[in-house]
Amino acid sequence: xxxxxxxxxxxxxxxxxxxxxxxxxxxxxxxxxxxxxxxxxxxxxxxxxxxxxxxxxxxxxxxxxxxxxxxxxxxxxxxxxxxxxxxxxxxxxxxxxxxxxxxxxxxxxxxxxxxxxxxxxxxxxxxxxxxxxxxxxxxxxxxxxxxxxxxxxxxxxxxxxxxxxxxxxxxxxxxxxxxxxxxxxxxxxxxxxxxxxxxxxxxxxxxxxxxxxxxxxxx
Amino acid sequence: xxxxxxxxxxxxxxxxxxxxxxxxxxxxxxxxxxxxxxxxxxxxxxxxxxxxxxxxxxxxxxxxxxxxxxxxxxxxxxxxxxxxxxxxxxxxxxxxxxxxxxxxxxxxxxxxxxxxxxxxxxxxxxxxxxxxxxxxxxxxxxxxxxxxxxxxxxxxxxxxxxxxxxxxxxxxxxxxxxxxxxxxxxxxxxxxxxxxxxxxxxxxxxxxxxxxxxxxxxxxxxxxxxxxxxxxxxxxxxxxxxxxxxxxxxxxxxxxxxxxxxxxxxxxxxxxxxxxxxxxxxxxxxxxxxxxxxxxxxxxxxxxxxxxxxxxxxxxxxxxxxxxxxxxxxxxxxxxxxxxxxxxxxxxxxxxxxxxxxxxxxxxxxxxxxxxxxxxxxxxxxxxxxxxxxxxxxxxxxxxxxxxxxxxxxxxxxxxxxxxxxxxxxxxxxxxxxxxxxxxxxxxxxxxxxxxxxxxxxxxxxx
Numbered sequence: 001x002x003x004x005x006x007x008x009x010x011x012x013x014x015x016x017x018x019x020x021x022x023x024x025x026x027x028x029x030x031x032x033x034x035x036x037x038x039x040x041x042x043x044x045x046x047x048x049x050x051x052x053x054x055x056x057x058x059x060x061x062x063x064x065x066x067x068x069x070x071x072x073x074x075x076x077x078x079x080x081x082x083x084x085x086x087x088x089x090x091x092x093x094x095x096x097x098x099x100x101x102x103x104x105x106x107x108x109x110x111x112x113x114x115x116x117x118x119x120x121x122x123x124x125x126x127x128x129x130x131x132x133x134x135x136x137x138x139x140x141x142x143x144x145x146x147x148x149x150x151x152x153x154x155x156x157x158x159x160x161x162x163x164x165x166x167x168x169x170x171x172x173x174x175x176x177x178x179x180x181x182x183x184x185x186x187x188x189x190x191x192x193x194x195x196x197x198x199x200x201x202x203x204x205x206x207x208x209x210x211x212x213x214x215x216x217x218x219x
Numbered sequence: 220x221x222x223x224x225x226x227x228x229x230x231x232x233x234x235x236x237x238x239x240x241x242x243x244x245x246x247x248x249x250x251x252x253x254x255x256x257x258x259x260x261x262x263x264x265x266x267x268x269x270x271x272x273x274x275x276x277x278x279x280x281x282x283x284x285x286x287x288x289x290x291x292x293x294x295x296x297x298x299x300x301x302x303x304x305x306x307x308x309x310x311x312x313x314x315x316x317x318x319x320x321x322x323x324x325x326x327x328x329x330x331x332x333x334x335x336x337x338x339x340x341x342x343x344x345x346x347x348x349x350x351x352x353x354x355x356x357x358x359x360x361x362x363x364x365x366x367x368x369x370x371x372x373x374x375x376x377x378x379x380x381x382x383x384x385x386x387x388x389x390x391x392x393x394x395x396x397x398x399x400x401x402x403x404x405x406x407x408x409x410x411x412x413x414x415x416x417x418x419x420x421x422x423x424x425x426x427x428x429x430x431x432x433x434x435x436x437x438x439x440x441x442x443x444x445x446x447x448x449x450x451x452x453x454x455x456x457x458x459x460x461x462x463x464x465x466x467x468x469x470x471x472x473x474x475x476x477x478x479x480x481x482x483x484x485x486x487x488x489x490x491x492x493x494x495x496x497x498x499x500x501x502x503x504x505x506x507x508x509x510x511x512x513x514x515x516x517x518x519x520x521x522x523x524x525x526x527x528x529x530x531x532x533x534x535x536x537x538x539x540x541x542x543x544x545x546x547x548x549x550x551x552x553x554x555x556x557x558x559x560x561x562x563x564x565x566x567x568x569x570x571x572x573x574x575x576x577x578x579x580x581x582x583x584x585x586x587x588x589x590x591x592x593x594x595x596x597x598x599x600x601x602x603x604x605x606x607x608x609x610x611x612x613x614x615x616x617x618x619x620x621x622x623x624x625x626x627x628x629x630x631x632x633x634x635x636x637x638x639x640x641x642x643x644x645x646x647x648x649x650x651x652x653x654x655x656x657x658x659x660x661x662x663x664x665x666x667x668x669x670x671x672x673x674x675x676x677x678x679x680x681x682x
Contacts, residue, residue, distance in 0.1 A: 014499040016536070020506050027510065064491070089498050112498075116505035118513050 009051040011042035053083035053129035083128040108134035133170030266441035272328040277372030283317035308352035318361035364458040375447035382440040389433030478657040500540035507533040572605040600628040608632025626676040634670035
């Protein structure tokens with residue numbers, strides 16, 4: 001738990017889910033600055049009571065297409081350091097690309113299903129709130145499936161691919177180590193190998209290395 | 220007993236029966252009007268414009284037939300070369316032009332408005348153009364028109380035009396004397412009245428007879444002329460107007476587009492229902508169970524009340540999700556239809572908020588597609604009744620009429636329902652109309668302000 005409670009704003013048009021999220025986050029000690037059902041309401045909520053992170057449903061009124069995505073891009077350009085967690089029932093790789101166009105800091109894109117694993121979800125939200133990245137495994141799978149760099153990827157070992165995927169999701173070395181049940185030192189070694197094999201620029205920051213991996217997969 | 224009534228009608232009473240013997244005033248007026256019309260007809264504008272049209276359009280058709288005929292023969296003779304085919308194509312295209320001019324003439328001189336046929340749509344490239352031209356149905360029908368019109372004009376001139384001519388010849392004869400005023404020499408007239416016996420005498424009686432004959436001709440001519448022109452109108456309408464086959468193809472294409480759009484809209488609606496309803500319910504449900512699970516993990520300090528609350532909410536969510544899924548599935552294919560339309564309509568009526576009576580009279584089961592459309596029509600109409608009509612009663616009737624299934628949904632509400640056809644505001648009724656049109660059915664709405672509203676849907680039993 002963070003020493004100071006993180007402040008969260010929620011835009012989700014399904015009342016059932018919105019109430020559920022509020023319940024869950026309050027339960028976990030977050031402060032809810034606003035829980036609304038449509039984009040304009042979130043804009044004014046964020047302006048009045050700025051949160052650390054906004055959880056935004058992609059499909060919202062009035063057209064139920066990509067309102068949430070446009071709202072996210074707009075809020076990002078206005079409020080520096082505001083974390084955005086996009087929340088959707090489908091993963092559209094193009095949305096991820098739009099969202100991560102220039103920066104992966106403070107960006108999350110998760111399937112709604114992920115709330116079922118409460119701790120993982122809360123961990124991802126916290127990561128985004130403090131400037132990290134949280135990409136849904138589904139996004140990473142799609143990117144890996146669509147990439148034309150299969151030749152380069154084929155030089156990686158199976159374990160290195162696992163590490164690459166988790167890295168692309170935005171996880172820290174410690175989290176990767178926890179997920180794969182290996183030591184953090186081992187993770188560091190894998191990461192160094194991956195960067196060397198793929199000829200990527202080494203970076204300290206978790207979100208920078210996410211961006212590096214994504215650029216590599218997209219190119 | 221015989222009595223004269225005021226309207227110059229003679230009534231005969233036989234016991235309690237009454238019979239009308241004489242012509243009533245109305246009939247007499249009608250007879251007078253007819254006589255007046257016959258007498259006035261030669262002096263109105265209409266017969267003259269019809270005569271003018273017949274002569275002018277006949278001349279045009281003559282030129283057209285000669286031109287098209289010559290180019291066509293030339294085209295066929297040269298057909299072994301490419302050039303010949305091109306000439307043939309031009310010939311057919313030119314027939315289209317003559318058809319257009321004839322339509323314009325008919326419009327300006329007869330006031331006969333015939334819609335333009337579909338414009339020529341050549342496929343790209345010279346070969347495409349050639350092929351489209353040679354297979355241009357409109358062009359070929361125009362050729363057919365020219366081929367029929369020319370002999371018809373010749374016959375018309377022979378019969379009707381000569382009647383005019385002879386009418387004047389006879390009328391002028393007593394004044395001009397001798398052959399100077401002319402004798403009936405044209406067309407059929409001389410053969411009907413052998414000229415020698417009637418016209419060559421010099422006596423006053425004969426001269427008077429000829430003069431009278433002239434009158435008869437003068438008043439008969441407009442009607443004979445009209446007969447010929449009316450046949451020509453018919454030819455123009457059927458051969459120079461829009462091709463019924465093409466119109467049929469177009470309406471089918473439209474129906475197909477509507478069907479495709481309608482099914483896309485249906486899929487979108489189902490997706491929305493699943494996304495907003497069931498999926499959201501299940502996510503919330505999973506989330507609550509996830510929270511409960513985490514709370515149970517710390518065995519030493521379990522907040523049982525909170526966990527019970529979460530499980531309770533999840534349980535309720537699961538039941539709601541099941542109910543929503545059932546509704547969505549029913550929207551895709553109503554299970555009630557499995558037992559037949561009669562049972563399905565009875566179920567709909569029973570579920571309706573407004574008390575609804577049902578009568579079904581079907582000798583055989585319609586196809587599943589027609590049954591489904593009938594079902595959704597009634598479902599939508601009953602939903603409209605419940606929402607807008609403020610009705611106290613409604614009724615559904617479903618009966619077989621020949622090869623049609625006739626559905627009638629009636630309510631005693633406030634009426635004023637409309638089929639919105641403007642823009643994309645797709646009201647339920649408009650959606651219904653599209654569904655019904657997709658199978659060549661008809662939907663008719665009668666809803667005067669104040670009610671009652673009656674919607675009649677006719678669906679073909681064998682589409």
